[in-house]
Amino acid sequence: MNTFWLSLVPVFWLTLIAVLAGMMFDPAIVLGLYSVILLGIVIYHVRTLHALEEWLHQPDLSCSTIPDRSGLWGMVFARLARFVRRYDKERLGLNTSLERLQRATSALPEGVVILGDQDQIEWCNSAAELHLGLNLGMDTGQHITRMVRQVRFVAYLEAGDFSKPFLLKQSRLHDALLLIQIVPYGDREKLLISRDVTRFEKIEIMRRDFIANVSHELRTPLTVIGGFLETLLEDNKISGEMEKNALRLMSDQATRMRRLVEDLLTLSRLENAGNNLVEEKVDVVKLLQELYQEAQSLSSGRHVISLNLASHAMLLGSEDELRSAFENLISNAVRYTPENGIISLNWAVESGKGIFYVQDSGIGIEPDHIPRLTERFYRVDRSRSRETGGTGLGLAIVKHVLNRHQASMEVTSQPGGGSVFRIWFPANRVMPVEAICEIKSSGAHLEESA
Numbered sequence: 135m136n137t138f139w140l141s142l143v144p145v146f147w148l149t150l151i152a153v154l155a156g157m158m159f160d161p162a163i164v165l166g167l168y169s170v171i172l173l174g175i176v177i178y179h180v181r182t183l184h185a186l187e188e189w190l191h192q193p194d195l196s197c198s199t200i201p202d203r204s205g206l207w208g209m210v211f212a213r214l215a216r217f218v219r220r221y222d223k224e225r226l227g228l229n230t231s232l233e234r235l236q237r238a239t240s241a242l243p244e245g246v247v248i249l250g251d252q253d254q255i256e257w258c259n260s261a262a263e264l265h266l267g268l269n270l271g272m273d274t275g276q277h278i279t280r281m282v283r284q285v286r287f288v289a290y291l292e293a294g295d296f297s298k299p300f301l302l303k304q305s306r307l308h309d310a311l312l313l314i315q316i317v318p319y320g321d322r323e324k325l326l327i328s329r330d331v332t333r334f335e336k337i338e339i340m341r342r343d344f345i346a347n348v349s350h351e352l353r354t355p356l357t358v359i360g361g362f363l364e365t366l367l368e369d370n371k372i373s374g375e376m377e378k379n380a381l382r383l384m385s386d387q388a389t390r391m392r393r394l395v396e397d398l399l400t401l402s403r404l405e406n407a408g409n410n411l412v413e414e415k416v417d418v419v420k421l422l423q424e425l426y427q428e429a430q431s432l433s434s435g436r437h438v439i440s441l442n443l444a445s446h447a448m449l450l451g452s453e454d455e456l457r458s459a460f461e462n463l464i465s466n467a468v469r470y471t472p473e474n475g476i477i478s479l480n481w482a483v484e485s486g487k488g489i490f491y492v493q494d495s496g497i498g499i500e501p502d503h504i505p506r507l508t509e510r511f512y513r514v515d516r517s518r519s520r521e522t523g524g525t526g527l528g529l530a531i532v533k534h535v536l537n538r539h540q541a542s543m544e545v546t547s548q549p550g551g552g553s554v555f556r557i558w559f560p561a562n563r564v565m566p567v568e569a570i571c572e573i574k575s576s577g578a579h580l581e582e583s584a
């Protein structure tokens with residue numbers, strides 16, 4: 135029999151006795167007595183329920199405070215006491231783990247801030263307090279942008295694109311450089327991690343300065359050596375064929391080194407964060423017409439080159455940098471396309487975005503190499519790159535120029551089937567002036583249709 139029926143047994147007995155007594159004595163008196171006993175039972179249960187309710191406010195597990203330890207109520211209290219004991223144990227365990235976790239995160243050299251769904255500070259460790267000037271006790275609940283007020287940081291947070299970290303300069307910390315990484319999680323919550331990268335940045339600056347200085351120092355001697363070698367070759371003062379060949383070789387190598395030095399200097403200029411981007415209106419059509427002429431002379435009639443201008447839109451950016459990026463892609467197309475190959479230079483605007491692309495029918499690139507092309511000195515075919523006068527820095531320069539213009543590059547290629555290098559410019563850099571103009575040429579022939 136389960137506890138429910140067991141607890142009803144006294145009531146059944148009481149009712150049975152009342153019925154029998156009712157048959158033998160005065161039913162009114164028996165009913166009165168029966169009701170009084172029932173009322174007593176109800177009062178007992180209501181009292182115990184009240185005691186339970188009070189006990190639940192602050193459950194104390196010592197036996198003396200458990201309200202009733204007999205019958206059904208005893209079982210209820212015993213079960214509740216078990217739950218409370220288990221809950222207390224789990225809570226204690228959780229508190230210990232939480233404390234351990236907090237101690238561990240506090241010991242982290244990285245700052246950690248937990249941001250709520252409205253970007254309000256919910257918790258931070260001591261490194262974050264130091265990095266961002268926070269005070270956990272006072273700043274909990276404050277919006278993070280009230281504590282880190284830099285306009286660029288606010289824009290970064292509002293843009294919601296956290297694929298790249300944010301570099302924050304903290305004047306409070308003697309211009310320390312903090313790398314801020316935001317990791318969204320859960321229901322619109324975020325983890326903000328700050329890392330002090332001042333030391334690495336200093337090493338990086340030293341590396342850049344070293345390359346820039348060495349390149350700069352090499353420039354003059356190389357120009358002098360190259361100049362003398364050319365003069366010697368032009369003056370025909372050297373008669374022996376072997377000596378002439380040696381001079382030619384020296385002159386070629388001096389030219390190659392000069393090109394390398396120039397590319398290294400261009401790269402360090404682009405890498406220098408202090409070098410702000412010149413924001414000017416770039417007449418892409420004019421620029422591409424000039425580059426098209428350069429491509430013709432570089433190709434010397436060995437390729438069919440066309441220029442397709444589907445838009446007269448201008449670009450907002452640095453003309454010199456864009457020229458250098460476009461020039462590199464065009465010269466690659468000429469250098470990696472065999473004779474009689476087809477090359478097209480294209481400019482258009484699609485869905486508000488500017489697109490410049492160079493298509494060639496050249497040697498193409500194996501898919502494995504494509505993700506690494508913009509690395510410095512990465513060449514698919516080293517000897518071919520050297521033979522055609524490459525420095526291995528062209529696409530690294532392109533990548534830096536594009537980063538500075540918030541543009542992206544897409545490469546599609548098929549080994550033996552040619553390549554397409556596409557550059558996408560964001561809509562806010564495109565200044566549309568719609569017009570259709572196409573210039574086509576094959577070899578020395580030039581044709582224009584408006």
Ligand code: ADP
Pocket residue numbers: 462466467470494496497498499507508512513514515519520523524525526527528529530553
């Ligand atoms: P390089 O000076 O060697 O040309 P780049 O940085 O300009 O250096 O290019 C890197 C490598 O990418 C090149 O060495 C070449 O192997 C490959 N590459 C670039 N453009 C093309 C192209 N249009 N067709 C085939 N391969 C290309």
